[in-house]
Amino acid sequence: xxxxxxxxIRPTGKLHLGNYFGAVTNFVKMQYDxxxxxxxxxxxxxxxxxxxxxxxxxxxxxxxxxLACGIDPEQSTIYIQSDVPEVAELYLYLNMNAYMGELERxxxxxxxxxxxxxxxxxxxxxxPTLMAADILIHKATKVPVGKDQEQHLEMTRTFGNRFxxxxxxxxxxxxxAFNYSDNLVKVPGLDGKGxxxxxxxxxxxxxxxxxxxxxxxxxxRAVTDGGPTExxxxxxxxxxxxxxxxxIVSPTDTLNHxxxxxxxxxxxYGDFKKQLAEDMIVFNSPIREKIEEIAKDTDYxxxxxxxxxxxxxxxxxxxxxxxxxxxxxxxx
Ligand code: ADP
Ligand code: TRP
Numbered sequence: 001x002x003x004x005x006x007x008x009i010r011p012t013g014k015l016h017l018g019n020y021f022g023a024v025t026n027f028v029k030m031q032y033d034x035x036x037x038x039x040x041x042x043x044x045x046x047x048x049x050x051x052x053x054x055x056x057x058x059x060x061x062x063x064x065x066x067l068a069c070g071i072d073p074e075q076s077t078i079y080i081q082s083d084v085p086e087v088a089e090l091y092l093y094l095n096m097n098a099y100m101g102e103l104e105r106x107x108x109x110x111x112x113x114x115x116x117x118x119x120x121x122x123x124x125x126x127x128p129t130l131m132a133a134d135i136l137i138h139k140a141t142k143v144p145v146g147k148d149q150e151q152h153l154e155m156t157r158t159f160g161n162r163f164x165x166x167x168x169x170x171x172x173x174x175x176x177a178f179n180y181s182d183n184l185v186k187v188p189g190l191d192g193k194g195x196x197x198x199x200x201x202x203x204x205x206x207x208x209x210x211x212x213x214x215x216x217x218x219x220x221r222a223v224t225d226g227g228p229t230e231x232x233x234x235x236x237x238x239x240x241x242x243x244x245x246x247x248i249v250s251p252t253d254t255l256n257h258x259x260x261x262x263x264x265x266x267x268x269y270g271d272f273k274k275q276l277a278e279d280m281i282v283f284n285s286p287i288r289e290k291i292e293e294i295a296k297d298t299d300y301x302x303x304x305x306x307x308x309x310x311x312x313x314x315x316x317x318x319x320x321x322x323x324x325x326x327x328x329x330x331x332x
Pocket of ligand 1: 009010012017018019020021022023144145146147148149185186187188195196197198199
């Protein structure tokens with residue numbers, strides 16, 4: 001029996017290179033070795049109160065982009081979270097044994113209190129129980145996510161084990177974070193600090209659907225400095241970030257060439273950025289072309305979403321039936 005894998009991305013916009021290298025490439029590789037469920041976490045995105053049009057548009061983007069990146073609906077189950085209401089039912093059961101103290105201690109919740117003090121809703125507090133429901137509903141053991149999600153997985157294990165103990169069952173196995181490389185990938189952004197993230201603005205992100213002109217413009221505006229003044233000096237964060245991006249998209253020779261120029265204080269950032277932009281375009285182009293092609297095919301998207309929902313529901317219903325029986329909801 002193949003192990004089960006679950007992962008999802010919140011539809012809050014288009015996917016960027018960070019989402020691609022941090023999450024989606026793992027999805028694509030895993031689909032051949034595991035029983036995979038990849039979903040679009042639209043229920044999770046309700047915490048930010050999107051308009052109906054935005055919500056639908058973002059869900060569509062992620063679906064198209066999953067397919068364009070190579071997630072194959074013949075290999076894995078691709079579905080939209082809200083098409084499987086069994087997830088919301090399990091969320092309710094898990095919430096009965098999720099305690100205020102532990103939910104309040106979650107770093108993602110604490111971050112939200114800081115970043116959006118005017119919208120600290122119960123959905124944000126219970127985000128980890130919904131995420132646990134996503135994973136436990138399919139009895140997944142492997143979850144491909146970035147480092148930022150490790151605490152949520154720890155909480156998922158706590159909630160699953162607590163349910164098992166309470167009902168003296170072994171319904172839920174323990175899920176663990178999974179990544180093919182030893183180091184969890186962090187793709188830097190263009191603004192000179194930290195990771196590529198939608199919340200840092202569009203200028204910080206290269207989206208998979210960005211055209212060559214947009215990529216050239218964004219990279220040309222990336223933050224740099226006055227240039228190295230001493231040979232072999234350490235690179236400040238903004239410069240290191242651009243080198244890290246080059247490492248991801250460019251051939252090793254190109255990276256070494258600019259590294260050498262930097263070390264000799266002979267680098268010209270204009271040339272460096274031009275090369276980085278061109279290599280990003282080469283990398284992005286095939287994906288962007290697929291995005292444009294798939295986005296036109298609404299019948300295909302509908303077919304993928306409908307079939308994915310059916311497969312995900314069938315599996316989710318089995319788990320819910322078992323959970324209901326254990327809880328004591330019995331039929332007369
Ligand atoms: P964003 O920060 O743009 O809102 P999300 O939080 O929606 O991105 O991330 C979705 C998935 O992509 C997660 O699995 C996350 O770990 C991964 N991810 C996002 N940004 C990066 C990045 N810069 N580097 C590596 N992985 C990332
Ligand atoms: N919390 C994840 C993120 O912000 C998205 C997510 C929701 C998820 N449910 C999940 C990821 C279940 C993996 C498994 O990126």
